[in-house]
Amino acid sequence: MITKCILISAGAIVAIAFGLGIIIGHFAIKKTTNSTTGKYDYLTRNADQQNYQTFISSIQSPNIEANLKDLTSRPHMAGLPEDLASAIVIEQRWINDGLKVTKPKYNVLLSYPDDNNPNRVTLTSSSGTIIIQTNGTEKVYDTTQPKTVNPFLAYTPNGTVSSTKLYYGNYGRLEDLKYLASIVGNTSLQGSIIIMRYGKIFRGDKIMNAQYYGAVGAILYSDPIDYAPFGTSADQVYDQKWYMPPSGTQRGSTRTVNGDPLTPTYPSTDYMYRISEEELNSIPKIPAQAIGYGEAQVILQYIQGNNVTKDWSGALPNVVYRYGGILRDSAEIEVRTYNRQERKDTYNVIGIMKGEIEPDRYIVFGNHRDAWSLGALDPTSGTAVLLEMTRAIGEMYKNGFRPRRSLMFCSWGAEEYGLIGSVEYVEEYVKVLGARIISYLNVDIAVEGNYKLRVNTSPLLFDIIIEASKMVPSAYDHVDQTVYDKWMKVDRNNITNEPNFNYGLGAGSDYFSFVQLVGSSSMDARYTFDSTIHGNPGSYPLYHTSYEVFSMMKKFIDPDFTVKI
Ligand SMILES: [Zn+2]
Structure with a gap:
């Protein structure tokens, strides 16, 4: 060693x-x-x-x-x-x-999840039975490590949204969602929730693109094709290898502009003028959450619609990747988040x-x-x-x-x-x-x-x-x-x-x-x-x-x- x-x-x-x-x-x-x-x-x-x-x-x-x-x-x-x-x-x-x-020191607007209420995605059957509710936390492999923040997408709002329509938006690039809209129809995406995989572009742009196409909520996950290329069995992922395990979830900011949100182009020193939080247009307005691919696998199994082309396919076992539409068995998908924005000192x-x-x-x-x-x-x-x-x-x-x-x-x-x-x-x-x-x-x-x-x-x-x-x-x-x-x-x-x-x-x-x-x-x-x-x-x-x-x-x-x- x-x-x-x-x-x-x-x-x-x-x-x-x-x-x-x-x-x-x-x-x-x-x-x-x-x-x-x-x-x-x-x-x-x-x-x-x-x-x-x-x-x-x-x-x-x-x-x-x-x-x-x-x-x-x-x-x-x-x-x-x-x-x-x-x-x-x-x-x-x-x-x-x-x-x-x-x-x-600068006093700036940051974003935090609620430690006591993890953000969750819930898939419920038409009879009200919960098919899956995401855990909101990652599996702990080493109990000696201090607890860190639960997965969340910084600056996405708190709130609860649900839909009977779930679409798969590939990497969430503008061209992906444009293509998706051409397949399923522009109006179909209105009021839907879109699940997208990490990679290719900044995560904040994925959420903004979903919002632009009319989604009321968004879900991100890391597909094994990119993050666990040697398979998802326990011997091929963390903590045996350095690849993503099923509950592993990438956190991160979703803001599309840099610097303190409330003091655009000028420094956030004490007594400086701040714009109001309502004026912010560089942050998503729809609730969104990142989940592990172990949970995404179950959710993707409920997606209907035509099979996707090869370049849209991921590598989750037992999943046929589809473009989406009304969920199978009339299920409903919900995204519930508890994020909050708070002004804090940073040094x-x-x-x-x-x-x-x-x-x-x-x-x-x-x-x-x-x-x-x-x-x-x-x-x-x-x-x-x-x-x-x-x-x-x-x-x-x-x-x-x-x-x-x-x-x-x-x-x-x-x-x-x-x-x-x-x-x-x-x-x-x-x-x-x-x-x-x-x-x-x-x-x-x-x-x-x-x-x-x-x-x-x-x-x-x-x-x-x-x-x-x-x-x-x-x-x-x-x-x-x-x-x-x-x-x-x-x-x-x-x-x-x-x-x-x-x-x-x-x-x-x-x-x-x-x-x-x-x-x-x-x-x-x-x-x-x-x-x-x-x-x-x-x-x-x-x-x-x-x-x-x-x-x-x-x-x-x-x-x-x-x-x-
Ligand atoms: Zn860094």
Whole structure:
């Protein structure tokens, strides 16, 4: 297990050391020098190459493991006391690392389910007998883990809706529902409930699309074809493998706009004007709930209508996938939710190491802190590495290292609710950040696999990333192999003869406001899995479930895992 653990941590190191390689290698200079002959030489001399090695060799895998273990020992969902406790841990660590630390607070509109009343979906026969009522919770495999929030779809309203019509909307893309409407008739969808599978697009858009087509409620589930590609038997899913078990349910926000809902385009500081909740148009108006595929299986067996085409079919055993209509045996489907919206304080933690030569130019490194559950991958794999980075660079600082430009380390709050902490911060300091940022480097999930590096980036950073990747040893290969070598081996762009990048960044994590509001060059890096083996559902299978725990990371995300399959 020790070997595995080192390799897991090494994956994290590669992803992050690589990011810091950029900072140190190109924007750093030693404080003391006696080899320069004047001010000009001092200001323009090349970076000291030794800084790379000093940084990379000082990253310690056991520290990353200890960080992950500690941070995932308690839930840290945005706006709750445990989230503030995590912020204080980070604040204290960064003070000890020698950073100048602030903890800006924003008061924002968040959404929570009712702990005592889980959201449920109920299928009832015409005689009033309950065919299935969903549990509203996930199966507990490890009773030593603290309880985390029940599955819910943040910002969907509370309420109860029911219908005798149930439709299957595939992935809930606009083209899916358009096609469904063409098959069953536009008016048929009015007043119905639509069940859709996770994948392909943002979950909030699925709900909004269902609402647009006249549904009164929506249900989401993760189909095994994407989330349990080797079957749903107990030996092929969690807790034996890292694939979705029958009760596993992805949580998440459904808002289609980022930042605090009540302060659009301006910061949610105290005394700032708030729009009323009634004015919000970026959140769904229909109740919706996510359920496990074990329960979806029963519900889908009651769907009638024509059989779907092959590309709409999932892999649930004993289910004939149909487009839907009036439920079999005149059954009725109900979605009952108890969500509430609440204004809460959320905190960012910002740690600054002042640059020596160009202090007014910033290299910003960010990772969000809040998680739906214990968040061992999303985002705490990133947080665990961020803390080791600041420890290592803090140590270098104590030994005389000075960055050329100022380094900003950011632990963002309430990212899961729509990138709220980072958007509010950028909105508050948009002018100064816009004028002074050189690059924003984001790590959300640092490690979701151990196969290869995955980088989304602005084109401006292509060359520097390649250069840096040649300096970091690959964690899973022969000692001489670098991250670059591995990347080229498994993910080469044959036209450019370079590793494949994902061009540009979207709105999937905290880089959004840096790219979209201040126009900085940005990158997002993670170590990922081999999608030719594990499928490509758009995320690792257990994403946003309560099974994102330390032991899952330790047990499954190691090099032996791919070999076993
Ligand atoms: Zn995340």
